[in-house]
Every structure is written in structure tokens, then in C-alpha cells.
Amino acid sequence: MTDDLHFYEPGHGHGLPHDPFNAIVGPRPIGWIASRSSAGVLNLAPYSFFNAFNYTPPLVGFSSIGRKDTLRNIEQTGEFVWNLATRPLAEAMNASCVAAPPEVDEFALAGLTPAASRVVSVPRVAQSPVSFECRSTQIIELQGLDGNGVGSWLVLGEVVGVHIARHLLKDGVYDTAAAAPILRAGGPADYFEITADRLFKMRRPAWP
Numbered sequence: 001m002t003d004d005l006h007f008y009e010p011g012h013g014h015g016l017p018h019d020p021f022n023a024i025v026g027p028r029p030i031g032w033i034a035s036r037s038s039a040g041v042l043n044l045a046p047y048s049f050f051n052a053f054n055y056t057p058p059l060v061g062f063s064s065i066g067r068k069d070t071l072r073n074i075e076q077t078g079e080f081v082w083n084l085a086t087r088p089l090a091e092a093m094n095a096s097c098v099a100a101p102p103e104v105d106e107f108a109l110a111g112l113t114p115a116a117s118r119v120v121s122v123p124r125v126a127q128s129p130v131s132f133e134c135r136s137t138q139i140i141e142l143q144g145l146d147g148n149g150v151g152s153w154l155v156l157g158e159v160v161g162v163h164i165a166r167h168l169l170k171d172g173v174y175d176t177a178a179a180a181p182i183l184r185a186g187g188p189a190d191y192f193e194i195t196a197d198r199l200f201k202m203r204r205p206a207w208p
């Protein structure tokens, strides 16, 4: 232990006013996930334990901390739609995270419009400029070092349909910053917005 490093073993507590884990692993892209129950109720919720994991086929995944409606719906139907959360949609995204009972449709709650998907039966968020239609490939309960399940589930899915608002394609190239995506940082309320002025470029080095 040195004076200029705070060290802790998470199993024994962090010793800080707030757990820094989420603030360190951040900002994280948001999986704004639409799903539908087998009874037909639409669902929409944000998941920031989210990322992409493969190019071909394109695979995305998110982690449900506990058994939530989104997880149950995907277990039942095998389908979901990821929607890009942008700065203009931030407040609607936040509204969709409310812990509503399964019979509540968060599209309606957040004032969003479901638009029919092309490949799957779950609709996308019409207001979002980018959506991925997905079919679930694996649902894995996460384990700790002791091999016991931790009560969180990693939901992985293959992207089977991609919708991109044409204005985000500049000469055919997707313009990340033009969509003004938002990312989740730490604490109860921190987010970052991606803006073009923060862009820098760096190519991979060749060997030798």
C-alpha cells in the first residue's frame, strides 16, 4: 500500500463514500432494449452493462442485474431490439427505466412511438435514429469466483436487422458524433454526450 494509491479488495468493501466501479468503467454505451412479453405487452428499458462483442456475425449483449421484465420477455420470445439513446432522447430513455410492473408499456409511459421492425416482431423506437433488430443467442447466469450464480444474467443476441437514419450516413460513412449518443458514467446521475470536437484519430501500428 502506498500513500498515493487507494487500494481495496471489493469483497471487503471500497472504503469510499460511493463505489467507484461504475465511474471507472465508464462512460458506457447504453443498451436501450425493447422487448415484448408472450402476452403481447411491450417493454422498453435502458441497460448500461451493454456492449458489442463480435463483428461477424454482429453480437451485442447486456447484463440484467436480477430477473427483470426485459430478461423474462427475451427468455419467452427470443427477440429484442436495441435502440441508440441520443441527447434529444435522454429524458425519454430515463423515463423508460422506471420500475413499472410487467403490464406497463414503457413506450407509452415515455411518450415514444413503436415502429414495426422488419425481421423480428418486437418494434423499434421510431424516434431513435439507429436500431438493431436482435435474436437472442445465449442467456448466461453470471458466476463469482466461488462458482455460484450471482443473480445477474448476460443476454447475448445476434443483430439480424439494422436501421440507420440516412442523415447519419455522410457519403455512406456512419457519423458517430452526428447522432449525439449519450453514455452512462458514475454516480446517480452522470452521463456524457459524444460531440465531434472530442474526436481524435490514431491508427494501429504496423509490425515492424
Ligand SMILES: Cc1cc2nc3c(=O)[nH]c(=O)nc-3n(C[C@H](O)[C@H](O)[C@H](O)COP(=O)(O)O)c2cc1C
Pocket (backbone or CB within 6 Å): 030, 043, 044, 045, 046, 047, 048, 049, 050, 062, 063, 064, 065, 066, 068, 069, 070, 071, 093, 094, 096, 097, 098, 099, 100, 184
Ligand atoms: C442509464 C441506465 C442504465 C441502466 N443499466 C442497467 C443495467 O446495466 N442492468 C440492469 O439490470 N439495470 C440497469 N438499469 C436499471 C433498469 O433500466 C431498470 O431496472 C428497469 O426498470 C428495468 O426494466 P424492465 O424490468 O422493464 O426490464 C439502468 C438504468 C438506467 C437509467
